[in-house]
Amino acid sequence: MLRDEVLSDLGQGLTVLRSLPHGHVAAVPGTARKIGLDRLLAVKRAPPRMVALVLAMIVARVIDPVSKLA
Secondary structure, three states: OHHHHHHHHOOOOOOOOOOOOOHHHHHHHHHHOOOOOOHHHHOOOOHHHHHHHHHHHHHHHOOOOOOOOO
């Protein structure tokens, strides 16, 4: 859509409603891979999708811990 169009003012027509930080979301999976957590989960030849889902659940719990009932 913007391939051949030159925008003179990038703020024109765009409104930022909210901007959330995302550094911690990138740091936690990076650290998990750095310490080998993904390899540890895949030891028993688990399907790659299962490993990814378990890693995602662990990362979500580290980023936003909630109570057991939440």
